[in-house]
Amino acid sequence: MRSPKDFFRPLAVGAPTPVREVPFRPSRMIHFFDPGNEKMAAKIPAIAPTVDVLLGNLEDAVAADRKEAARAGLVAIAKATDFGNTQLWTRVNSLDSPWVLDDLITLVTEIGDKLDVIMVPKVEGAEDIHYVDRLLAQLEAKAGTERPILVHAILETPTGVANVEEIAGASPRMQGISLGPADLAASRRMKTTRVGGGHPGYLVREDPQGDAPRATYQQDLWHYTIARMVDACAAHGILPYYGPFGDIKDTVACEDQFRNAFLLGCVGAWSLHPVQIAIAKKVFSPAPADVAWARKVIAAMGDGTGAVMIDGKMQDDATYKQCQVVARLADELAARDPELAEAYAAAEKE
Numbered sequence: 001m002r003s004p005k006d007f008f009r010p011l012a013v014g015a016p017t018p019v020r021e022v023p024f025r026p027s028r029m030i031h032f033f034d035p036g037n038e039k040m041a042a043k044i045p046a047i048a049p050t051v052d053v054l055l056g057n058l059e060d061a062v063a064a065d066r067k068e069a070a071r072a073g074l075v076a077i078a079k080a081t082d083f084g085n086t087q088l089w090t091r092v093n094s095l096d097s098p099w100v101l102d103d104l105i106t107l108v109t110e111i112g113d114k115l116d117v118i119m120v121p122k123v124e125g126a127e128d129i130h131y132v133d134r135l136l137a138q139l140e141a142k143a144g145t146e147r148p149i150l151v152h153a154i155l156e157t158p159t160g161v162a163n164v165e166e167i168a169g170a171s172p173r174m175q176g177i178s179l180g181p182a183d184l185a186a187s188r189r190m191k192t193t194r195v196g197g198g199h200p201g202y203l204v205r206e207d208p209q210g211d212a213p214r215a216t217y218q219q220d221l222w223h224y225t226i227a228r229m230v231d232a233c234a235a236h237g238i239l240p241y242y243g244p245f246g247d248i249k250d251t252v253a254c255e256d257q258f259r260n261a262f263l264l265g266c267v268g269a270w271s272l273h274p275v276q277i278a279i280a281k282k283v284f285s286p287a288p289a290d291v292a293w294a295r296k297v298i299a300a301m302g303d304g305t306g307a308v309m310i311d312g313k314m315q316d317d318a319t320y321k322q323c324q325v326v327a328r329l330a331d332e333l334a335a336r337d338p339e340l341a342e343a344y345a346a347a348e349k350e
């Protein structure tokens, strides 16, 4: 293991200096598109201003015989499009695939100055991040990129979940981690056939009370993994994300799954279809009434210490800190989103 003193040194001569803190940029939705699909690609200039992150996907969902077309499509779109303050990410193929080396070489060389984050699938341990870290430094040095491209890991194998803390802290490039429920389910041998979300068979049943019907309550299959991921990310100062929700037509369940993740600490989710963009935007932006309440507590708490009563509820140092989390997030999102800024200002006046 490298000395902690060397942790923030570039891994190649001439590579940009690693960041000391992950920049918080709104990323409520990471919008996936297949850059080799002409119909989807044509929509990207119009979608760009409506999302926080656009992600050109090269891995699963891109057929094996379309991998090169997807890679070339992403290069062409990145070169031709002004993304404004929308981030551009990519998901490269997995590290054991025949495509990933060309993905990384081509993308960093051709559009390294436009790419904010590279998502790496099926990460199993710190060694996977170390491999990508060094390779990116070499490619960045060669391409002359001025800022380091950050790395995002997908948690989609049992080994990855077991090693999530070391993955989160493996490199200063680590920007965040997403749950990958579909591959994780397969590799854990779960008996589901879905992409994220619940399952009606995973439930608890009320105890019997005479002959009365016994209510059942569906449980969240993903709670354990998301909670572990959130803790690992928070401990290492990086950002956790719920991943994809595959039942595109079930917008209600999608909203519920996203909201559970938001409440547990995630900052965003993936949108696989345009219909999921608004859902993620709504869910991962704190509600105006909650922001108004948070600001009221902060104002009443002065220097943030001691205890006060507001509307019948005890507030102290710890609720002050929770309110700061909500208020800061609201400020960061409002700076990007004028409509949200107006909604927050209006709620405060009520």
Ligand SMILES: CC(=O)SCCNC(=O)CCNC(=O)[C@H](O)C(C)(C)COP(=O)(O)OP(=O)(O)OC[C@H]1O[C@@H](n2cnc3c(N)ncnc32)[C@H](O)[C@@H]1OP(=O)(O)O
Pocket: 031, 032, 033, 034, 039, 040, 041, 043, 047, 057, 060, 061, 182, 183, 195, 244, 248, 271, 272, 273, 274
């Ligand atoms: C487990 C994982 O790894 S999840 C991540 C990998 N999966 C993905 O990235 C999937 C991305 N999404 C998709 O491929 C598509 O949305 C699908 C296949 C799910 C559905 O596609 P369609 O059947 O075309 O959906 P639908 O007919 O509702 O699309 C409406 C329009 O939106 C377009 N569209 C669909 N998804 C997207 C998207 N993600 N981005 C931009 N445009 C899109 C379609 O091309 C279509 O365009 P048209 O009106 O010009 O015909």
Ligand SMILES: CC(=O)C(=O)O
Pocket: 060, 121, 154, 156, 179, 180, 181, 182, 183, 184, 195, 243, 244
């Ligand atoms: C997100 C992803 O890749 C998966 O669920 O497998």
Ligand SMILES: [Mg+2]
Pocket: 060, 121, 156, 180, 182, 183
């Ligand atoms: Mg996967």
